[in-house]
Amino acid sequence: MTGPLLQRLEGVRACVFDAYGTLFDFASAASRAIDVPEDKRAALTALWRDKQLQYTWLRSLQNRYVDFRQVTGEALDFALETLGLDASLHEKLMDLYLGLEPFPEVPTVLRTLRASGFRTAILSNGSPAMLDALVSRAGLADAFDAVLSVDAVGVFKTHPKAYQYALDTLRLPARAISFQSSNAWDAYAASDFGMRVVWCNRYGQRRERLPGAPDFEIGTLAELPVLLGVSG
Template sequence: MPQVRICLFDAYGTLFDVHSAVARHAGELGDAHEGVARLWRQRQLEYTWVRSLMGRHADFWTVTGEALDFALASHGLADPALRDRLMKSYSTLTPYPEVRAVLADLRERGLRNAILTNGSPAMIEAALASAGLTALVDDVITVEEVGVYKTDPRVYRHAIEALGVEPDAISFQSSNAWDAAAASDHRFRVVWVNRSGQPPEYRWVTTGVELPDLSGLPDHVAPRG
C-alpha cells in the first residue's frame, strides 16, 4: 500500500468535544445537563440523516439549533437566553487534550492535516480559531460543498476529489462508528477513535484500526525510523 500522505479528520466528537458546550452551562441546567447534552447530540445526528434521506438539506448550524430546541423542550426548559448561550458555546467547542500535539506531530512527520465535517464553513472556522488550531490544518472540506450529510457516498467521493490523492493514501479518523464504516467503504485507511469504549458496530464493513484517542495516531500512520 502507498504511504499515508494526508490525515483526514472528522471534527465533531473526534477533534472537538461536542458535550463541552453543555458542560460550560451545567450549573444553569442543573440535574438536566447530562440529559440535555445526550439528547442534543442524538437529535443533531438524527436530523442530518432524516434531512439527507428526504432531500431537505439545511446547514449544520440550523440543524444544531433544531436539535437543541428539542432537547431543551424535552426537559421543560424554555429559556431563549440560555439557548443563545448554548449555541454560542457550540461555536467554540473545546478540543480534546491531545489534539494540538497530535496535529503538530503529524505536520513534523510530513503529513497534511485535513478535516471532513458536517459542520458549515463558518462553524468549523470558528471552532478552529477559538482552539488555536487553524494553522495546523491544511484543508477543510464541508458537506455544504455537496449539499448532503454523511454518510451519503457523495460526501466521501467529494473529499477524495478535493484532496487529489487516492483514498488509500488518506488516513481517515472519526469517533463515529457509522462515519468510520462509510469511509472504509470508500477505501480510505480508517482509524476509529473509540473514545467511549463502545462495542464494535457495522461488522459488515471493515472499520479499520481502533484507537482509544488520537495520541497513538502519528506512530500508526508515519512511524519514525
C-alpha cells in the same frame, strides 16, 4: 505489532479528521453552560447530539438539506423542550457550540503529523462558519491544509459524495488517506467508501453491523502517530 501496522498503512499521505467528537468535545458546550442545571447537563448533551445526528440522516433521506447550524439549532430546541429547560438558553448554547474545546491531545498530534510530512484536513458535517469558528477559537487555524464542510456537496455524511469531496479537494486516492472519526457510523462508512480508517472509539461504543470495517480502533488520537510510523 509495529511492522504489520506500517505495512497496512503504507502509502498514506494525508490524515483527514471528523470534527465533532473526534477533534472537539461536543459535551463541552453544555458542561460550560452555568444556566443549565448540573444534573441535566449530561442528558442535554446526549439528547442534543442524538437528535442532531438523526436530523442529518433523515434530511439526507428526504433530500431536504439545510446547513448544520440549522440542524444543530433545531436539535437543541427539541432537547430543551423535552428536558423542560428554558428556551432562552438556545442562543447561549449555540454560541458555546462554536467554541467547543479540543480534546487535550489534539494540538500535539496535529503538530506531530504535519512535522512528519502528512497533510491534515477536517471533513465535517459542520457548516463553513461553524468550522471556522471552531478552529480559530481553539487556536488551530494553522493546523490544517483544508477544512472541508459537506455544505459544498449539499448532503451529510454518510453519503458517498461527502467522502468523495475530500478526495477531490486533496487530489488523492482513497487509499492514500487515513480517515479518523470517533463516530462508529462515520468510520464504517468511510471504510466502505475505500479510505483507510482509524476509529477513535473515545466513548467505548460497540462495533457496528454495517458495511465497512475500520482498519484500527484506538482510544484517543494520541495513538495515531504510532500507527503511521511517527514518533512523538
